Amino acid sequence: MKVYHASLKEAQADADVVAVQGASPFERMDWLALLAEMCLDPAKARVSVTVDGARVAALPWMEAHGGAEALANWYNFFVRPLGDTALLSDITRTFPAGRASFAPMPEADATALATALRSTGWAVISEPCDSNHVLPLKGRSFAEYWASRPGALRETVRRKGRKGEVALRVVTEFSSAEWDAYEAVYKLSWKPGEGSPDFLRRWAEMDGARGRLRLGIAEIGGQPVAAQFWTVEGGTAFIHKLAHDERFKKQSPGTLLSAAMFEHVIDRDGVSLVDFGTGDDPYKRDWMEDVRTRWRVRAWRKGVVKYWPEMFRALAGHKLRPLVSPNHDG
DSSP, X not given: OXXXXXXXXXXXXXXXXXXXXXXXXXXXXXXXXHXXXXXXXXXXXXXXXXXXXXXXXXXXXXXETTEEEESOOTTOSOOOOEEOGGGHHHHHHSOSOSEEEEEEEEHHHHHHHHHHHHHTTEEEEEEEEEEEEEEEOTTOOHHHHHTTSOHHHHHHHHHHHHHTOEEEEEEOSOOHHHHXXXXXXXXXXXXXXXXXXXXXXXXXXXXXXXXXXXEEEEEETTEEEEEEEEEEETTEEEEEEEEEOGGGGGGOHHHXXXXXXXXXXXXXXXXXXXXXXXXXXXXXXXXXXXXXXXEXXXXXXXXXXXXXXXXXXXXXXXXXXXXXXXXXXX
16 A cells, blocks of 8 residues: 655656546646646645555645645635545545645535544544535436426526527637637626636636537627636536626526526537536526535644644534534534
């Protein structure tokens, strides 16, 4: 068995780590490297790895606030260990930090990480931290899916689409002109300033080169008025960014564009799931059908005295809150 804690750059060169990458941006070494380079601090990006014969587990993380945190920011829909989670205790036993925090995690991955941490002497809190709206297609066509949408939504698309004022297109290859149109709409939208527009452009370029990009543009009179940045990977369509120019709200270009994007990924790409990321925005319920809980795992090495005040405060506060499920503190 081999266990090591390395820089992200070193892990990228390890064929064992590359082999256990997942089928989403957030589980790929190239995406994590781009995120670290442009949004975080690449000098603090790490991956902990264990290899046991053909079995491999890898845990991306970063040095932060005197401990370890998920190698992530607001662009991540989730974070998770890669590969065989049954090997995580080999990582947590020698993990080079005295405190750790990982979020947002799918429940099964949070449970696996929390179990590994507890088994190797850590005090652990695992608790809900966010919501994730998704659409499982279950073999449906777009027409079948659309027939189940709220009547007001379908009527809006029918009426506004019939007028023919809004021209729609879905682009699957990156071009500077199309991305400039996306950025122009975003700057005119209700959205706050983009955290890292250069990162998004590089990401779109990278996924466009690999056939994963789905960029939607809506125009009125030749002017871009709504834009959406999606990617498709591993049978899932990920909805990353939506924006529309408020001056054209009456024509509902964002709603019309969403319908076109859903039709494209369902009927042309044949995805089995559409993932709307984290956040419990009410409008997501018109388009999505299921909600999954995302979890935060916080942990402290019991033997590291300097973390005791923080650990005891967190554990005491956690025990005062109603438990969502059993065995999530210890």
